[in-house]
Amino acid sequence: xxxxxxxxxxxxxxxxxxxxxxxxxxxxxxxxxxxxxxxxxxxxxxxxxxxxxxxxxxxxxxxxxxxxxxxxxxxxxxxxxxxxxxxxxxxxxxxxxxxxxxxxxxxxxxxxxxxxxxxxxxxxxxxxxxxxxxxxxxxxxxxxxxxxxxxxxxxxxxxxxxxxxxxxxxxxxxxxxxxxxxxxxxxxxxxxxxxxxxxxxxxxxxxxxxxxxxxxxxxxxxxxxxxxxxxxxx
Amino acid sequence: xxxxxxxxxxxxxxxxxxxxxxxxxxxxxxxxxxxxxxxxxxxxxxxxxxxxxxxxxxxxxxxxxxxxxxxxxxxxxxxxxxxxxxxxxxxxxxxxxxxxxxxxxxxxxxxxxxxxxxxxxxxxxxxxxxxxxxxxxxxxxxxxxxxxxxxxxxxxxxxxxxxxxxxxxxxxxxxxxxxxxxxxxxxxxxxxxxxxxxxxxxxxxxxxxxxxxxxxxxxxxxxxxxxxxxxxxx
Numbered sequence: 434x435x436x437x438x439x440x441x442x443x444x445x446x447x448x449x450x451x452x453x454x455x456x457x458x459x460x461x462x463x464x465x466x467x468x469x470x471x472x473x474x475x476x477x478x479x480x481x482x483x484x485x486x487x488x489x490x491x492x493x494x495x496x497x498x499x500x501x502x503x504x505x506x507x508x509x510x511x512x513x514x515x516x517x518x519x520x521x522x523x524x525x526x527x528x529x530x531x532x533x534x535x536x537x538x539x540x541x542x543x544x545x546x547x548x549x550x551x552x553x554x555x556x557x558x559x560x561x562x563x564x565x566x567x568x569x570x571x572x573x574x575x576x577x578x579x580x581x582x583x584x585x586x587x588x589x590x591x592x593x594x595x596x597x598x599x600x601x602x603x604x605x606x607x608x609x610x611x612x613x614x615x616x617x618x619x620x621x622x623x624x625x626x627x628x629x630x631x632x633x634x635x636x637x638x639x640x641x642x643x644x645x646x647x648x649x650x651x652x653x654x655x656x657x658x659x660x661x662x663x664x665x666x667x
Numbered sequence: 668x669x670x671x672x673x674x675x676x677x678x679x680x681x682x683x684x685x686x687x688x689x690x691x692x693x694x695x696x697x698x699x700x701x702x703x704x705x706x707x708x709x710x711x712x713x714x715x716x717x718x719x720x721x722x723x724x725x726x727x728x729x730x731x732x733x734x735x736x737x738x739x740x741x742x743x744x745x746x747x748x749x750x751x752x753x754x755x756x757x758x759x760x761x762x763x764x765x766x767x768x769x770x771x772x773x774x775x776x777x778x779x780x781x782x783x784x785x786x787x788x789x790x791x792x793x794x795x796x797x798x799x800x801x802x803x804x805x806x807x808x809x810x811x812x813x814x815x816x817x818x819x820x821x822x823x824x825x826x827x828x829x830x831x832x833x834x835x836x837x838x839x840x841x842x843x844x845x846x847x848x849x850x851x852x853x854x855x856x857x858x859x860x861x862x863x864x865x866x867x868x869x870x871x872x873x874x875x876x877x878x879x880x881x882x883x884x885x886x887x888x889x890x891x892x893x894x895x896x897x898x899x900x901x
Contacts, residue, residue: 483767483800495756502762509755521743522729528736533717566717 438463441477441489443470444635445643447539447592448500449488454588455504457629459511501531504589516585518578530570530577531589538563542597546604547648557606564614567593571616575623587624594621594630599640603648672697675711675723677704678869679877681773681826682734683722688822689738691863693745735765738823750819752812764804764811765823772797776831780838781882791840798848801827805850809857821858828855828864833874837882 438456440463442449456463468477468487480489481498490497490506497506508516517524541563544556567590571577578584597608611618624630672690674697676683690697702711702721714723715732724731724740731740742750751758775797778790801824805811812818831842845852858864 483771492756497756497759497763499763499766502759502766505762506755506759509758521740522726522731524743525731525736525740528739529731529733532733532736537717 437491437493439466439491440464441466441468441480441487441491443468443487445640446470446487447596448486450592450595450633451500451588452488452490452503452507453633454591454629455507455516457633458588459507459514461507461511501528501589504585508585516588518584527577527585527589530567530586533563534567534590534593538567538593542600542608545606545608546600560608564608564617568614568616571620574616576620591624591630593617594624595634595640599637599644602641603644671725671727673700673725674698675700675702675714675721675725677702677721679874680704680721681830682720684826684829684867685734685822686722686724686737686741687867688825688863689741689750691867692822693741693748695741695745735762735823738819742819750822752818761811761819761823764801764820768797768801768824768827772801772827776834776842779840779842780834794842798842798851802848802850805854808850810854825858825864827851828858829868829874833871833878836875837878 438461440449440452440456442453442465444467453465466476468474470487473485477487477489478485480491480496481487484498486498488498488500488503490503492506492510497503504516517527538560541556541559545553545560548556576584577586577590581587600606601608609617609621625634672695674683674686674690676687676699678701687699700710702708704721707719711721711723712719714725714730715721718732720732722732722734722737724737726740726744731737738750751761772794775790775793779787779794782790810818811820811824834840835842843851843855859868
């Protein structure tokens with residue numbers, strides 16, 4: 434019996450992209466099912482009754498949720514082209530920085546874009562601090578995983594490269610000054626030039642329209658809240 | 668050269684206990700260093716400059732923080748008596764429920780204990796919902812890991828068994844009604860009777876005094892905030 438893999442996703446979710454990129458680079462065929470996160474389907478609610486969020490990975494009769502948990506599952510189930518390094522300490526570091534970027538950068542960069550006044554200033558300061566820590570980690574290397582452009586950490590925090598530029602434009606803020614963050618800037622170009630990444634990312638224009646719409650309505654809607662909280666679905 | 672293992676901890680932290688229990692059950696000798704989380708030492712700030720929190724694991728010259736990341740490191744470095752199951756799906760489930768308990772139960776049970784009025788009611792409702800999900804997961808089994816009383820999930824969410832009863836007494840709330848949660852209640856007794864757990868837990872009286880003191884001052888201090896947020900140090 435052929436193995437069946439499905440991913441329930443949302444077209445611009447950084448948590449979903451992790452899962453999609455991991456499956457693609459391992460050559461695992463899967464069916465992608467787009468979910469409307471503003472009007473959740475019975476299918477989504479049944480498959481992820483606890484968090485009611487994407488991504489959901491369905492592998493035959495097994496259902497796995499939470500993008501970091503899914504990444505580990507993918508790496509253990511399809512061990513070709515390993516995502517995580519072999520060394521326990523390097524694995525720990527990869528896991529640590531992946532969580533760090535979600536908890537300390539995604540949240541604050543989002544707040545810098547969507548809030549105003551003092552809240553915005555505080556968020557911007559925290560964003561810069563988080564970016565400095567990531568810059569420090571990347572300095573002197575081509576990729577977080579050394580020469581491995583498909584390592585766990587690339588997949589896990591690759592969202593920085595497509596979402597931060599969109600938020601920069603929307604908020605008229607330069608988060609990623611190339612002089613201040615040369616390592617991240619160089620990594621970003623390489624990441625976005627990667628054919629596997631290119632073929633999956635939505636057009637910049639579509640992302641801009643989507644996030645502009647969100648700001649215009651000043652609706653801290655489900656997706657934005659998910660991004661800002663970064664607590665569960667990642 | 669003999670391997671050197673140190674743990675920086677705080678005597679009642681559920682995040683620290685995870686690490687201590689994991690090392691003890693694997694028979695890894697370590698030096699325990701108590702940190703004052705209200706007056707952080709230079710040592711802690713230097714070893715964990717990013718989050719400035721316990722636990723910190725120091726293994727020779729390697730420093731690992733974040734209790735879940737540390738658990739994986741321990742399991743990979745000292746593979747005897749494995750914490751995580753072998754099967755990728757079972758591993759995914761263990762990781763999922765460990766995070767779930769931190770994010771959905773610790774936060775809400777804490778809020779139920781420390782807040783008042785509507786906030787308390789909402790938190791209590793969410794606490795019960797989280798406990799019901801955990802009860803459902805445990806139902807029909809002795810331990811989360813089947814017959815393995817030292818599995819990853821026991822270690823990861825064992826805090827329920829010593830902290831919830833303390834919070835129950837402080838808040839005069841019964842979270843764990845044995846009739847409503849028979850599986851958790853039975854699991855709790857077995858867990859607390861386990862000699863390895865018994866020898867590490869502080870006396871009930873000391874925990875009560877500590878948490879009463881916190882409530883008396885109505886200080887949502889660093890530790891409580893950490894427990895309530897459950898975002899980073901776990």
